[in-house]
Amino acid sequence: MLISWTRKGLLAAAGAFLVASGSLAPLVAQTPPGVLIVGQIAEPKSLDPAAVTAVNDFRILVNVYEGLTRYKSGTLEVEPALATGWTISEDGTEYTFTLRDGVTFHDGTPFNAAAVKFNFDRMLDESHPYHDTGPFPLSFFFSAVQSTDLVDEMTVKFTLNAPYAPFLSNLAYPTGLIVSPAAVAANGMEFGRNPVGTGPFQFGEWRANEAVVIERNDGYWGDAAATQAVVFRPITDSNTRVAEMLAGGIDLMVEVPPTSLGQFSGDDFSIAEQAGPHVWFLILNAKEGPFADKRVRQAANYAINKEAIVNDVLEGTATVAAGPTPPAFAWAYNESLDPYPYDPEKARSLISEAGVEGAELTFYVTEGGSGMLDPVPMGTAIQADLEAVGFDVKIETYEWNTFLGEVNPGLEGKADMAEMAWMTNDPDTLPYLALRSAAWPEDGGFNSGYYANEAVDKLLEAARTATDQDERARLYREMQAIVQDDAPWVFVANWKQNAVTNDRVENFGLEPSFLLNLQGVAKN
Amino acid sequence: MGSYILKRLISAIPVLLGITIIVFLIMSLIPGDPATAILGSYATPENVEKLNRDLGLDKPIVQRYFIWLGNMLTGDFGRSFSLNRPVIDEVLERFNATLILAGTSFVLCAMFGILAGVVSAARQYGWADKAITFTVLIGISVPSFFLGMMMILLFAVNLRWLPVSGMYAIYGGGDLPDLISHLIMPALALAAVATGVIARLSRSAMLEVLRQDFIRTARAKGVPEHRVIMGHALRAALVSIIPVLGIQAGFVLSGAVYIEIVFQWPGVGRMLVDAILKRDLLLVQGGVVCVAACYVLFNIAVDVAQSLLDPRIKT
Numbered sequence: 001m002l003i004s005w006t007r008k009g010l011l012a013a014a015g016a017f018l019v020a021s022g023s024l025a026p027l028v029a030q031t032p033p034g035v036l037i038v039g040q041i042a043e044p045k046s047l048d049p050a051a052v053t054a055v056n057d058f059r060i061l062v063n064v065y066e067g068l069t070r071y072k073s074g075t076l077e078v079e080p081a082l083a084t085g086w087t088i089s090e091d092g093t094e095y096t097f098t099l100r101d102g103v104t105f106h107d108g109t110p111f112n113a114a115a116v117k118f119n120f121d122r123m124l125d126e127s128h129p130y131h132d133t134g135p136f137p138l139s140f141f142f143s144a145v146q147s148t149d150l151v152d153e154m155t156v157k158f159t160l161n162a163p164y165a166p167f168l169s170n171l172a173y174p175t176g177l178i179v180s181p182a183a184v185a186a187n188g189m190e191f192g193r194n195p196v197g198t199g200p201f202q203f204g205e206w207r208a209n210e211a212v213v214i215e216r217n218d219g220y221w222g223d224a225a226a227t228q229a230v231v232f233r234p235i236t237d238s239n240t241r242v243a244e245m246l247a248g249g250i251d252l253m254v255e256v257p258p259t260s261l262g263q264f265s266g267d268d269f270s271i272a273e274q275a276g277p278h279v280w281f282l283i284l285n286a287k288e289g290p291f292a293d294k295r296v297r298q299a300a301n302y303a304i305n306k307e308a309i310v311n312d313v314l315e316g317t318a319t320v321a322a323g324p325t326p327p328a329f330a331w332a333y334n335e336s337l338d339p340y341p342y343d344p345e346k347a348r349s350l351i352s353e354a355g356v357e358g359a360e361l362t363f364y365v366t367e368g369g370s371g372m373l374d375p376v377p378m379g380t381a382i383q384a385d386l387e388a389v390g391f392d393v394k395i396e397t398y399e400w401n402t403f404l405g406e407v408n409p410g411l412e413g414k415a416d417m418a419e420m421a422w423m424t425n426d427p428d429t430l431p432y433l434a435l436r437s438a439a440w441p442e443d444g445g446f447n448s449g450y451y452a453n454e455a456v457d458k459l460l461e462a463a464r465t466a467t468d469q470d471e472r473a474r475l476y477r478e479m480q481a482i483v484q485d486d487a488p489w490v491f492v493a494n495w496k497q498n499a500v501t502n503d504r505v506e507n508f509g510l511e512p513s514f515l516l517n518l519q520g521v522a523k524n
Numbered sequence: 525m526g527s528y529i530l531k532r533l534i535s536a537i538p539v540l541l542g543i544t545i546i547v548f549l550i551m552s553l554i555p556g557d558p559a560t561a562i563l564g565s566y567a568t569p570e571n572v573e574k575l576n577r578d579l580g581l582d583k584p585i586v587q588r589y590f591i592w593l594g595n596m597l598t599g600d601f602g603r604s605f606s607l608n609r610p611v612i613d614e615v616l617e618r619f620n621a622t623l624i625l626a627g628t629s630f631v632l633c634a635m636f637g638i639l640a641g642v643v644s645a646a647r648q649y650g651w652a653d654k655a656i657t658f659t660v661l662i663g664i665s666v667p668s669f670f671l672g673m674m675m676i677l678l679f680a681v682n683l684r685w686l687p688v689s690g691m692y693a694i695y696g697g698g699d700l701p702d703l704i705s706h707l708i709m710p711a712l713a714l715a716a717v718a719t720g721v722i723a724r725l726s727r728s729a730m731l732e733v734l735r736q737d738f739i740r741t742a743r744a745k746g747v748p749e750h751r752v753i754m755g756h757a758l759r760a761a762l763v764s765i766i767p768v769l770g771i772q773a774g775f776v777l778s779g780a781v782y783i784e785i786v787f788q789w790p791g792v793g794r795m796l797v798d799a800i801l802k803r804d805l806l807l808v809q810g811g812v813v814c815v816a817a818c819y820v821l822f823n824i825a826v827d828v829a830q831s832l833l834d835p836r837i838k839t
Binding site: 134399401441 | 554557559560561562566568605606609614617618621673677680684687688690692694695785786788794795798801803
């Protein structure tokens with residue numbers, strides 16, 4: 001009796017499920033045309049350019065806001081955006097910008113010199129009435145700015161405390177995006193959830209942990225956006241993101257895991273790839289231990305099979321790095337440098353020349369982290385290569401924040417080598433912060449391996465203060481050649497960012513800046 | 525009974541206070557600080573110090589704890605720096621989502637678990653018992669996140685019956701059918717393990733009761749078998765099943781962390797994981813206090829229910 005009752009129950013449940021699944025079918029219908037749905041890797045922290053540091057959030061911001069300059073499509077060179085032009089004083093400390101006429105913020109207030117001054121004073125002047133609407137974690141991008149002054153209604157002048165060549169490209173970085181002063185005044189701390197800029201899209205709504213919606217700005221000064229709206233969905237788990245893409249729940253997916261790329265090989269999807277300003281390297285402790293000897297540092301560069309790492313571990317989502325500057329900085333990149341070839345024989349002979357055969361090495365590996373790609377398998381591959389040439393490599397693995405807390409204060413007394421990766425917006429940033437002798441950890445820099453070379457110091461200082469781009473490029477190329485030979489790092493990989501779109505999306509391309517410009521992207 | 529509940533509620537206060545102290549201590553003991561988490565590669569000692577000052581993290585830990593405690597008692601849980609919004613808004617929103625998911629799961633696992641246990645026990649060694657025991661073993665053995673991923677592949681990617689992830693459709697959703705269609709897979713995946721555990725324990729509790737004299741008496745009196753099972757035996761077995769439900773409720777709540785990540789459910793579990801990785805102390809505190817309070821309250825409810833069922837248990 002009980003059994004027959006259960007059977008009936010089962011039948012009823014199965015029937016109900018079938019009916020329910022039938023009625024549910026329309027709910028998972030296709031996404032609407034004209035609305036692009038983007039699968040992001042995380043919920044944005046804020047939509048206030050002042051408050052954010054993550055590429056994930058920048059991808060939304062650059063469609064809502066604009067800066068005085070921007071990166072020319074397909075490059076990392078700057079071109080006018082909200083400024084139509086600029087002049088630089090002879091000594092490189094005064095930048096005067098002419099602003100674009102007739103631009104209004106999404107709230108209807110005009111864009112002018114006073115708005116620009118408001119933005120930079122808010123970030124840099126601790127006594128500014130809206131400085132407390134921060135914090136401004138990346139304000140040091142503009143720490144060279146001494147004052148921002150109005151010349152007239154549509155002209156603004158920045159005075160720097162010293163010549164600082166990366167200033168123009170920092171203005172194109174998301175930290176330099178211009179927000180509406182009226183909206184900051186109206187919303188205060190909540191501005192980050194009610195963003196107002198001048199960009200091709202305006203803010204629609206933010207449903208916490210579900211979606212950020214931005215809509216076409218019909219009053220945009222440039223070409224109107226090709227979609228009616230863009231929806232950014234945070235999907236932290238990459239497998240789930242892949243499943244959403246396959247099921248048609250999202251139209252565009254960024255940061256596809258290398259192992260999932262194969263699932264998008266059909267005609268229904270297209271894969272975009274773009275090398276960016278990223279470099280993945282090993283910091284070598286040049287102060288003590290085996291790596292204090294340049295020959296051993298070079299030996300490590302020869303011993304590690306970088307081709308195998310980018311092709312097998314990273315499934316071709318990166319290229320082999322030749323030096324400290326990524327090739328994405330095309331104008332400053334030294335084309336004549338070839339990566340250290342994989343040559344274990346040469347590595348062994350350099351090691352025996354230096355007399356450190358069988359040396360024990362402590363290797364810091366992180367479990368994850370921004371730009372770190374696949375750090376544990378990469379670390380074990382590196383360990384195997386170094387052991388093959390006779391080192392005894394001991395790996396210590398840390399969670400990302402803990403890892404930074406160990407590595408940034410310097411490797412002295414703790415480790416011989418550590419994984420690291422950087423994404424920057426100017427060829428100045430990384431070498432200036434991580435290769436100068438004045439950037440050792442105790443001086444507040446990131447030179448955690450204590451590399452020091454006077455010639456490199458001089459070149460970097462000179463490149464930072466030269467305002468002529470060709471001159472800067474020459475200095476950076478020379479620096480790259482010296483650094484490659486000195487081998488303070490093992491230069492491993494330059495990441496290629498990827499994205500997948502479905503066949504309803506048109507005109508999509510990735511930018512070397514790793515930002516996501518969606519103005520011209522259409523969806524059918 | 526009223527004074528018993530009140531006593532239990534009062535005794536929950538030191539438990540919750542203790543939890544806040546432990547969380548505060550753990551969060552300050554683990555290496556890495558919020559400023560480093562925010563700044564990432566740009567975390568120079570100088571930048572870190574400035575940002576810590578801006579975030580109010582330069583004060584000693586004891587002082588910070590009491591500031592937090594004082595504020596919390598007035599209903600101010602502080603502001604999450606990683607999400608740039610008041611902690612209480614975020615936690616309540618997220619907690620609501622978790623309650624919907626975990627609550628549904630809990631109802632499912634309690635219902636199916638007890639039912640399966642009863643059927644198994646009533647038909648010991650019969651085909652139903654064997655089928656249930658086998659299914660239950662699978663349910664217990666397969667990790668819930670794996671089960672979730674497989675369900676996504678089958679029902680969302682291949683069959684396209686159900687949406688992959690999220691709580692509501694991005695467009696045209698927001699109503700109850702939409703919520704249910706998003707809830708089915710995560711709730712089932714989350715319920716699987718707990719259902720198995722409850723089924724096994726219900727089965728053994730029922731078997732024990734069925735061997736007792738009063739069951740034989742009931743049968744001898746000619747009470748129909750389904751009333752013997754559902755009325756006499758189950759009622760007696762519930763006394764030992766209900767505490768298991770209380771424990772399983774805790775497992776369902778903690779298991780929600782994985783399921784929320786797989787299904788992108790905007791719940792408190794996923795929030796806590798993110799908050800810990802970003803060293804967002806105030807958000808972790810707010811979330812943990814909320815979850816702990818819920819767990820404590822639920823256990824009180826279980827104890828009360830148990831004492832109602834079994835008068836021998838002293839209140």
